[in-house]
Amino acid sequence: MTPSPTPESALKPALAHLRASKERRVVFLTGAGISAESGIPTFRGTDGFWQPGNTHVPEIARLRPEELATKAMFDRAPEILWPWYLFRRERCHAAEPNAAHLALVRLESALGDRYRLVTQNIDGLHTRAGSRRVFEIHGNIDTMRCTDGCATPYPLPYAFDGWEASRPWDDAARAAMVCPGCGAPARPHVLWFDEFYDEEHYKWDSTLAVVAQADLLVVVGTAGATNLPNRMAQLALARRVPIIDVNPTQNPFAAVAERSGGAALVGTACEVLPGLVEQIVAASSVPRDRVE
Known part of the structure; x- marks a missing residue:
């Protein structure tokens, strides 16, 4: 795709x-x-994980997102939820970072500590592309954490690499998916619909702190359906910081961006970000004595 x-x-x-x-x-x-x-x-797209009649994991075919991706569902039926996340993990591993991910690596290289990336995505593509200053505010599909309070997320065991949707969740799988620290059952390190953001796992305070110091907020490929992204936009708006929204379709952030004195750019991330990043790098590099 040509930018x-x-x-x-x-x-x-x-x-x-x-x-x-x-x-x-x-x-x-x-x-x-x-x-x-x-x-x-x-x-929820045409090839989404939650389409009616989804057959990737038959047991979830009739469930809505708000029913499936919950702590309540995990507590009730981990043998259904774990295989579904492992299937999603394989889809993530099969994907490669694209031009938009690489553009953000370029921006981080140019700006250093003046840049921060906040992502709602759990797929790990930003870090695979080379981004390091990243807050994964919804967790990471490659990690698990203890259900009994141990704080440190751990990588998933190698035994689960190459997981196939038809593989049964048997005693061996159940025995392997435990906390390495204390032996309690482990859960996916992701934010579920019936849970709340916090600092320990999802960087609530850290995210708002970087927005409180930002001079520009750029929102890419999200409609802001969760609390923390909305708080980020509202904080930037209250501070009179311009917001740039990048999205191929109209969404709530577009209106907020225009109210902020920023811009709503209609296009995909790969179409827009390579050029946008170069303009941000140029604006961030202008000598002080040349600022008009």
Whole structure:
């Protein structure tokens, strides 16, 4: 896919604000849209994980997202939920970072500690691309954590690599999926619908702290259906920080971006981000004595 140029006229106010800022700090928020271009289905798209009649894991075919991805469901039927997450994990491993992921690596390289990436995605594609200053606010599908309070997430055992949807959840699988620290059952290290953000696992405080210092917020491929992304946008808006929204469809963040003095850019992440990143790098590198 050929990147499309980002309209300079739409970005001019936001980039002028960034150039004039003392620290020139930039925060990106990414959602499922950036990974869709790597072939990872969104939850509710035409090839989504939660389509009616989904046969990837037959036991979940009639369940809605709000019923399946919950702590209550895990407590009731881990033998259904674990195989479904392991199936999703294989889909993530089969995908490769795309041009948008790589553009953000370029931005981090240019800005260093003035940049922070916040992602709702659990697929690990940002870190595989090379991003290091990342808050994974919904967790990571490659990790598990203790159900009995041990704080440290652990990598999933190698025995679960290459998981096939038809594989039964047997005693051997159950015995392997335990906390290495205390032996209690382990759970996926992801945020479920009936859970809340916190700092320990999902970087609530850290995320809001970087937005509180940001001079530009860029939102990519998300409609902001959860609390923390919405809080990020509202905090930026309250601080009069420009917001740039990148999305191929209209969404609530587009209106917030325009209210902030930023811009709503219609296009996919791969179409928009390579050019947008170069403009942000240029705006962040202008010598102080040349700022108009």
